[in-house]
Amino acid sequence: MISQVVFLILFGTAVYFFVKNIGKIRRNILLGKDQDLTDNKAARWRNMALMALGQKRMFDRPVSAFFHILIYVGFILINLEVLEIFIDGAAGTHRFFEVYLGDFYFFLIGFFEVLALGVFIAAVAFLVRRYITKVPRLRHPDLEGFPLKDATLILVIELVLMGAVLIMNITDVELQSQAWLPVSMWFAPFVETMDASALHSMERFAWWSHLVGILLFLNYLPFSKHFHIITAFPNTWYASLNPKGKFENMASVQQEVTLMMDPSAQPPDGYEPPTSFGVKDVFDLSWKNLLDAYSCTECGRCTSDCPANTTGKLLSPRRVVMQVRDRLEEVGRNIDKHGNDFKDDKDLHSYISAEELWACTTCNACVQACPVQINPMEIIYDMRQYLVMEKSEAPTELNGMFTNLENNGAPWQFSAMDRGNWAKES
Numbered sequence: 001m002i003s004q005v006v007f008l009i010l011f012g013t014a015v016y017f018f019v020k021n022i023g024k025i026r027r028n029i030l031l032g033k034d035q036d037l038t039d040n041k042a043a044r045w046r047n048m049a050l051m052a053l054g055q056k057r058m059f060d061r062p063v064s065a066f067f068h069i070l071i072y073v074g075f076i077l078i079n080l081e082v083l084e085i086f087i088d089g090a091a092g093t094h095r096f097f098e099v100y101l102g103d104f105y106f107f108l109i110g111f112f113e114v115l116a117l118g119v120f121i122a123a124v125a126f127l128v129r130r131y132i133t134k135v136p137r138l139r140h141p142d143l144e145g146f147p148l149k150d151a152t153l154i155l156v157i158e159l160v161l162m163g164a165v166l167i168m169n170i171t172d173v174e175l176q177s178q179a180w181l182p183v184s185m186w187f188a189p190f191v192e193t194m195d196a197s198a199l200h201s202m203e204r205f206a207w208w209s210h211l212v213g214i215l216l217f218l219n220y221l222p223f224s225k226h227f228h229i230i231t232a233f234p235n236t237w238y239a240s241l242n243p244k245g246k247f248e249n250m251a252s253v254q255q256e257v258t259l260m261m262d263p264s265a266q267p268p269d270g271y272e273p274p275t276s277f278g279v280k281d282v283f284d285l286s287w288k289n290l291l292d293a294y295s296c297t298e299c300g301r302c303t304s305d306c307p308a309n310t311t312g313k314l315l316s317p318r319r320v321v322m323q324v325r326d327r328l329e330e331v332g333r334n335i336d337k338h339g340n341d342f343k344d345d346k347d348l349h350s351y352i353s354a355e356e357l358w359a360c361t362t363c364n365a366c367v368q369a370c371p372v373q374i375n376p377m378e379i380i381y382d383m384r385q386y387l388v389m390e391k392s393e394a395p396t397e398l399n400g401m402f403t404n405l406e407n408n409g410a411p412w413q414f415s416a417m418d419r420g421n422w423a424k425e426s
């Protein structure tokens with residue numbers, strides 16, 4: 001009875017804080033501007049099935065895809081066993097489904113054990129890639145500090161959770177079921193000399209460790225890059241279906257120009273002149289850009305494919321996305337403390353420098369590389385628009401072109417009157 005009460009308190013507290021933190025993230029995402037991305041639903045479901053469920057882009061790099069799929073499939077299917085742990089915790093039963101499923105139960109548990117071993121091996125492989133072979137994109141300066149610790153902690157938690165599953169089975173088999181399990185059987189000799197009380201304590205310790213580990217992990221997710229296991233699904237559903245490289249027309253600019261060029265033009269009903277152009281802070285990004293920021297896995301595929309980064313420029317598209325999330329989190333904390341009308345002296349440009357923004361070639365390689373269809377380039381050029389249109393801060397190379405556009409209606413230094421000269425006979 002006491003253990004049921006402890007379980008219910010732990011479970012209720014964990015769910016309460018998880019829901020509360022998810023609510024804050026939802027609020028932060030909705031600080032972004034409206035964008036309707038609900039057209040062509042069939043294509044969107046198909047895209048999500050391919051990109052999030054099927055992890056299509058991951059397979060551009062087969063080694064990491066293989067280990068990632070081991071963790072992904074293992075984690076999803078082992079949750080069926082977690083369901084039993086929760087039922088046992090609430091009802092005070094032990095292996096609730098065994099009575100109902102008979103021999104099939106142990107077939108399932110054996111299958112979960114193999115998956116747990118797969119997850120264990122994959123987590124070790126990922127640690128090796130980070131700390132021993134030091135894959136450059138996983139030890140990039142972008143990840144200094146919390147991001148590297150975060151990635152490591154996630155892998156360690158996965159090792160602990162999978163270890164706890166295996167210890168539960170090893171001790172339980174020895175204690176009572178004597179079932180043949182494909183992974184536990186190899187470890188049985190290590191515990192066969194232990195008496196029943198020691199085995200029982202070990203089994204309970206592993207059971208509680210697994211349970212508490214899952215609840216802690218659940219509550220760590222909203223603060224971690226691992227949150228992508230949730231957001232990857234909506235992020236791919238709402239991803240742009242447009243061909244890459246298609247620039248959206250800036251409706252606000254077009255409207256202003258139309259009104260300026262045609263004195264007889266009437267503004268549409270309810271028209272409000274824009275207060276600013278481009279992106280100064282997270283509020284000027286769309287809600288989808290902000291969902292992107294919460295979906296970043298920090299894998300660095302975008303940065304390792306970015307021609308600006310690989311030729312030594314300051315720009316890293318991964319860092320751009322990470323900085324959007326950091327700034328958004330900061331804004332969220334300010335709202336929690338001071339309310340919606342808080343003022344601080346920072347904006348997104350305090351996090352991402354003009355040098356980074358102007359290093360972008362707008363090649364779309366980062367968009368193509370991203371396994372969860374994040375678009376760092378959109379953030380970059382919207383921030384550039386702010387620099388040009390609001391601050392008149394453009395690199396000198398561009399200023400000549402802007403003058404030509406203004407004077408000649410074309411980027412070249414020729415009068416519009418001379419455009420047809422090329423066709424004249426010499």
Ligand code: SF4
Pocket residue numbers: 302305306307308309315316317359360361362363364365366367376377380
């Ligand atoms: S679009 Fe810009 S940020 Fe993205 S890969 Fe190309 S140069 Fe890098």
Ligand code: SF4
Pocket residue numbers: 295296297298299300301302303317318321369370371372373374376
């Ligand atoms: S933006 Fe995409 S490719 Fe770049 S680090 Fe994040 S998840 Fe990886």
